[in-house]
Amino acid sequence: MKRNKKEWDEFQIYLEEFSRLSQQFMARLDTEKVAKIDVSLPELLLPEQGTDFSKCIELLEKQIIPQLSAARGSRYWAFVTGGATPIATMADWLVSIFDQNVHKAGDSVASLVEHQAIDWMLELFDLPRTFNGLMTTGGTACNFLGMCVARQYAGKLQGIDVAKEGVFALDVEIFSTTPHASTIKALGMAGIGQKSITKITSINHTEKMDVDDLKAKMSASHAKAKIVIASAGTVTATDFDELDKVADVCKQHKAWLHVDGAFGLFERVANGSNGKTKGIERADSITVDCHKWLNVPYDCGTFLTRHLDLLEASFDVPARYLANDSSTPDFMSLGVENSRRFRALPVWMTLLAYGKQGIKSWVDKNIQLSKTLADWIEQSEDYELSYPCQMNVILFRINASDLTNEEADRKTIELMNKINKDGRIFVSPGQWQGREVIRLCISNWQTDDSDIEIAKKLLTELADSKSSRVQT
Ligand SMILES: Cc1ncc(COP(=O)(O)O)c(C=O)c1O
CATH class of the missing domain: 3.90.1150.170 (Aspartate Aminotransferase, domain 1)
Structure with a gap:
């Protein structure tokens, strides 16, 4: 079968057929x-x-x-x-129609839409504007970015640019109680190692971190840099670490605090900023999934950090043909993919339409x-x-x-x-x-x-x- 530009003459037929299949699927x-x-x-x-x-x-x-x-x-x-x-679904359909590559600003408004969607996410969760971030493929990708930027921070404390020199000389200790499996995967991918976690005891019969044990183990640690991975909603028990207390300990030890709030961050939408997520605003980086409780189609997450400079240091690789004169870093310099889907659109439309x-x-x-x-x-x-x-x-x-x-x-x-x-x-x-x-x-x-x-x-x-x- 020969394909050429004329195939778009059949667009109407495609639309009708794909609409029919969509409606049939939804009806069943x-x-x-x-x-x-x-x-x-x-x-x-x-x-x-x-x-x-x-x-x-x-x-x-x-x-x-x-x-x-x-x-x-x-x-x-x-x-x-x-x-x-319905809004998120159809917006996602349009993402394919529009077929934008949201890698860098300069050829369309798509990057601005992603920036606005990130700002609105911060408003939704009542998080300070000191956070910034980007859309990812989901929670695992966010946790991976979290481990990469945390490792960049750990390197900075030791005079090592990890993105350029690697993790070989890095002295870092990771502390966590109930990390999601995807965080363990992320630690492996970031070169820190899946087995690198110093386990903090949980409070009796829960998955919640015992902050006294965190204090004791961090004080006993001789590592030059420390990273704490906390949970805002564990996947089995839905337990939340006491983030305010955890943030205090992190501050004392100059430790990076990454919080996995893939779905638990939405507790903040239900109960406000003094509920179970209190203190998350003090985190260095946060994972939140959009294809979970925001109800947008797969695959979509939002990674947030207060250290965009370190994120850029982790992921930016200059190339002449990609250069532009924008003062804010391009999205391709903040995450894994150089070429990126316009996955901010369904999020933007969801926040706009449902509020x-x-x-x-x-x-x-x-x-x-x-x-x-x-x-x-x-x-x-x-x-x-x-x-x-x-x-x-x-x-x-x-x-x-x-x-x-x-x-x-x-x-x-x-x-x-x-x-x-x-x-x-x-x-x-x-x-x-x-x-x-x-x-x-x-x-x-x-x-x-x-x-x-x-x-x-x-x-x-x-x-x-x-x-x-x-x-x-
Ligand atoms: C707490 C938590 N973190 C991370 C993930 C991984 O998210 P994803 O499946 O979107 O990669 C999940 C998924 O269930 C989760 O519940």
Whole structure:
């Protein structure tokens, strides 16, 4: 099949077909299974001559679309999964239409949109304008930037420009209690090492940092530079480190404070700056995901730091053909990618269209619905709540009162598989205090009471009412 500029004459047909597929997909989100577990794809050979548009659409419609999950739907409760609002979805569609490369200023307004989106994010979270940042592909990328800029800071304290000279001579110690797996990955990628963390004890039966232990271990450390990785919302228990106290200790030791608030930062939208995130404004760098609770499509995060100069020192590589006379650093000099998608647009449109209160309304609702379901589980004879619901995560397992721990673990995993196979909701596994649990997290803007009723009905059906035991 020959392609040339004239293909755009068929644009109208493409629009109609892709709109039809979009509407069809959206219409089925509520009725189809949330996750498609048994999937397959026929062996297809790479076409030598290309494939007719109608045949492409047929393959997409028959082989791919029916096997996609309803991750954007209201009952996909695994991991921390946001949906995507209509505005964010269509803005993201336009990102492809516009196809801007937001690497540097000078050829369009796109960089200014990203700057404004970052400013609005600061306003949304009531963070000072001393922070600045950029859009990334998500939380992992933000944590990676966090480790890179922290390492640049550590080098600066020792007269080493890490970006230029490497980490070989760097003397740095990392302190953390419950770092997200992506931070461990980031430490490896940053050359500091996945095993480099000095573990700070958690407060009894939580994932929260024991600040006294942090003080003791930092005082005992002889490292020339120190980095503390704190959590604003751990992924399992949704615990928050006491950031104000942690910031005090960091100040005393001139340590870099990176806070992972991938989804927990949204607690600030619900409860303001004196809630669980109090003190985050004193961090040196912050991770926040947009494809989680901001409900924009994958993949999108925002990295924030008070040290743009060090971020630029970490990522800027001068090249004559890329030079321009802008006084603010270009986005390509602040992160991994040189060429960058216009991923600020869906964020900008979301903040514009829904405003602070619109976003707060779905965060509040998700928290309230999670508590409702957690209370129901706690009162049920068949299930037990493994940890009080702090925000939007529920940890539960089957009632294990007359089972050994091992039996209860096995039955809990079996139960989770049954729940996911049923397809009315989708949840993920977790571990709590060494025991298997089911982890359910609600971060979708459109989840409502009817979804909670569906979950209760499913959990009731899976329970054996006669013996008060869960059938697995
Ligand atoms: C606390 C926290 N940090 C980082 C991440 C990684 O984010 P992403 O999957 O967007 O890379 C997650 C994802 O669940 C998370 O919950």
